[in-house]
Amino acid sequence: MVTKEITILLIVKVLNFKKMINKYYEKLYSKLSSDQKLFLEKGYIVKKVESLESLNFFRTKIEQQINIKLKKNKINLNNFHKIIKTKNLNLFRLDLIKKINSSNYKKLDSRQHYFRLATKGIEKIVGKEIAMQNEISLSIQLPKDNSSLLPLHSDTWSGNSPFEVVLWLPLVDCFSSKSMFILENKNLKKFEKIYKKNSKNNSDQLYNSLKKYVKFIDIKYGEYMIFNQNLPHGNIVNKTNETRWSLNCRFKGLFTPYVNKKLGEVFKPISLAPASILGINYNYPIK
Numbered sequence: 001m002v003t004k005e006i007t008i009l010l011i012v013k014v015l016n017f018k019k020m021i022n023k024y025y026e027k028l029y030s031k032l033s034s035d036q037k038l039f040l041e042k043g044y045i046v047k048k049v050e051s052l053e054s055l056n057f058f059r060t061k062i063e064q065q066i067n068i069k070l071k072k073n074k075i076n077l078n079n080f081h082k083i084i085k086t087k088n089l090n091l092f093r094l095d096l097i098k099k100i101n102s103s104n105y106k107k108l109d110s111r112q113h114y115f116r117l118a119t120k121g122i123e124k125i126v127g128k129e130i131a132m133q134n135e136i137s138l139s140i141q142l143p144k145d146n147s148s149l150l151p152l153h154s155d156t157w158s159g160n161s162p163f164e165v166v167l168w169l170p171l172v173d174c175f176s177s178k179s180m181f182i183l184e185n186k187n188l189k190k191f192e193k194i195y196k197k198n199s200k201n202n203s204d205q206l207y208n209s210l211k212k213y214v215k216f217i218d219i220k221y222g223e224y225m226i227f228n229q230n231l232p233h234g235n236i237v238n239k240t241n242e243t244r245w246s247l248n249c250r251f252k253g254l255f256t257p258y259v260n261k262k263l264g265e266v267f268k269p270i271s272l273a274p275a276s277i278l279g280i281n282y283n284y285p286i287k
């Protein structure tokens with residue numbers, strides 16, 4: 001009974017908060033920058049990386065690892081499929097992720113490097129007080145490989161907070177099926193209608209019903225994308241003749257709600273305002 005009352009109280013509080021924020025939405029919306037409006041309307045922004053040094057950091061480290069693991073020098077990442085067998089790909093990829101997130105790389109400021117790629121962009125979308133996922137992830141999509149696909153999904157369906165966004169960094173030019181797709185916000189109603197009709201649809205069926213509405217992101221090496229992971233997105237078999245390489249990591253407002261991925265476990269603070277440091281550490285004087 002008590003639990004039920006607390007739940008009702010929480011729902012009422014959340015609804016009141018939502019009502020209050022939405023009351024100011026129109027006024028606040030007019031003050032947003034064009035990038036911020038674009039992010040709300042389309043669900044993503046693509047911009048030039050803010051630090052070439054940090055971009056080179058990741059590119060060089062990955063090339064070094066390929067050299068160490070596969071004894072291949074001067075590899076063109078686009079042609080990676082020519083030197084690896086599909087059956088060895090996932091192990092190789094997981095090994096590389098382990099390396100990127102190792103304490104050795106963290107000592108080289110790998111997290112800061114990732115944040116520096118798009119600090120201003122993330123601040124525009126997320127705010128100034130930010131939590132960053134502790135681990136950076138890596139995708140490698142070989143041409144014609146159907147073994148490592150991410151079918152249509154929204155990250156919130158598997159326990160991510162709707163307050164998270166993803167910073168996606170291509171290490172090669174990405175386009176059409178070599179890239180990822182997203183259902184833009186304007187088409188979300190179409191998804192909801194299809195989903196409502198038959199919620200037992202699997203991801204492939206959902207994708208087939210929506211494929212004429214999804215947008216494959218055209219993005220070049222040297223650019224980044226921040227996207228709304230609440231919107232349905234994914235990838236399909238890479239039908240091009242080039243391998244896709246991309247890094248990704250999540251960011252969110254430090255003080256926004258967490259779901260399965262908690263602060264201190266999956267997320268760590270990457271920027272904090274002085275007033276918050278004072279507030280967190282404040283103690284009322286004791287008589």
Ligand SMILES: [Fe+2]
Nearest residue numbers: 154155229233
């Ligand atoms: Fe996702």
